[in-house]
Each structure stands twice: as structure tokens, then as C-alpha cells.
Amino acid sequence: MTPGQRRWVFLAGMAGLAAFYLWGLAGLPGFGHYPGPYGDIINRVAVAQTKATGVVSAVNFEYRGFDTVGEEFILFVAAAGMSVVLRQLRGERERDPGAQREDWQIPPASDAVRLVALIFTGPIVLLGWFLVSHAQTSPAGGFQGGLVLATSLVMIYLAGEYLLFRRVSPVAVTDAVEAVGAGGFAAIGVTAVALGLPYLKNFLPLGSAPGAVSSSGTIALISFFVGLEVAAAFALIVGELVEQTLLVQQGDR
């Protein structure tokens, strides 16, 4: 095929794509005009039904909790896959974290970066736990909170403390926490089944006051387990990459 012919094939494809795209755009509902029934129904009944004022969390962990289990296991499998792909291969060896070599010296973090990272680590941990434990009352939730918790580990690493990073999140511990997080979510669903209810049905007392931290039954509990899962999964992923970058050498150069 000559370049000229190729251009025509490309242009024909692009024209078709543009036509379908514009056709689709023309059929969209107006901006801000939601046509479906479910959003309006959920808005009306969610707080009364679940006693959770964080309606997004109520949707994620209650109305479509089954979808969320699947999403959580996507992350679980991704982190597991990362560990498998980045395992220590034949011909690779890890250097002693304490030892510095002439050809590869890890440049120390600048004082400014260290200071900012150290100042923010504590507040970030606090914010993370706040988010994980307040899914039922606010736009917080286990996913956001777990990510913020994992960010605090990145901060520790940025502060130049690789060894501390590993001490705070040893692989065995992050593995276990991740498994507990993923398993806990699924186990809540199975517990409901054991009680003769549908999978993931909210079986805990909902509490009386919407917006109280103790309200909403399993929504708060699921958010906690999701927080554990997400924090551990991201700690594992970042940790693997840090190790690949700093410690693993190819062959015996």
C-alpha cells in the first residue's frame, strides 16, 4: 500500500468516526438534565433507608455493593500481579539498602523536600483515617481514605527515609492487611447470606440518627475494609517500584 492510499484509508476511517461521534453528541441529553429515574429515586430514599448522609457511599457500599466488591478485587489482583512481575528474577540481586556504591549513589532529598514531607506525614495519616471512618456522613470513603493513607507512605519515602518506609510498611504486613481488607468486604457479604439475607444486605443496626458516625450499619464497616485494602495495595505497588529502582541490579555489574 502506498502512502497515498494509506492516507485515504485513514481519512475514510476518521470521517466515519467523526460522523458517529457527532451523531452521538447530538443525541445526548442537555447539560445538567439527567433523564434516568434512579438518581432521583436514590436522592429521595437513600438517607431514610440507610441512615447514611454520605449518599455516594450508600450507593457504592449498599445499593451497588456487589459492583464495588468486583472493583476492589480488580485492585487486589493488580497489586498481586505487580508483586509477581517485579519479583526477584534469576540474575538479579538486591543490594543492601544501607550500602552506597560509587556508580549509583542515591542523591539525598533536599532539606526543603524533607521538611515539607515530614510536616505533612502526620496530618495526612490523620486525614486518611478520618476519610476511611466517615464514609457514612460525608463525601469521604474507604477508597479516597486508603489512597490518602498510602500517600503518607510516599511522604515518608520522599523524606529520604527509604529504610523507614520499609519498616513502616514491611511487605508481609502490607500483604496481610491487603488480604484482610479484600476478604473482609467479601466476608461481610457472606455473613449476610449466612443470616438468610441476600449477599451484602445491610444486616447491622442502622442507628437512629442519620449523619452519626455510628449510623448506617455495614456501610461504615465496608468502608473501613476498603480503606485497608486500598492503602495496602498502593503501599505494595509503590514499595515494589521503590525497591526496583533503588535495590535491584541486573546481573553482577
Next chain:
Amino acid sequence: MSSSRLLAVVTPYTVPAGLMDALQVTLLVLAAAAATAVVLSRNPVRQVIVLSGYGVLLAVLFLAFQAPDVTLSELTVGSVVLPALLLLTLAKIRRREK
């Protein structure tokens, strides 16, 4: 459609609709510009930093479109975790090239 209008709540913090539209349009244009800037950055390290700024911008965009939960996720993933992973990868590649 009409029922969601009825449910609209006006609080002392409610921004006039016109002002909110202006804010949303501004943020959409800025996001498009920032995305283009990410693509046009040729130096990978600089590209990661621009990407991180783009993540912050997207987070503000989600906030303006009333999705504070997505804002929190985007803020951590887009501006911290993803750039950190990319920078670590770049460091690894650079080391191997030496």
C-alpha cells in the same frame, strides 16, 4: 428532570447559576489546555511534573461539578501516586542507561 429542579436547595453558600457555569467552562478550557501541555512536553521528567499539575486541575474540575469524593481520589492518584510511580520508573531507566 423537573423533579430534580424541585429538589434544588438554596443555601447561603449557593453560587448563582451563571457564575457556576462560568467557573465550569473556565475549568473545562483550562483542563483541555493542560492536557495539551502534557502531550506537548518532550522531556519525560518535566512531563511528569506537568501531569501532576494537570491532576490538581482535574481535581478542582471535579469539585466544581459537585463530585467531592472523586476530587479526593483524583487529588491523591493524579497528583501524587501516579507521578511518583512514573518518576521512579524514569529513575530506574536512567540508571540502566548509565
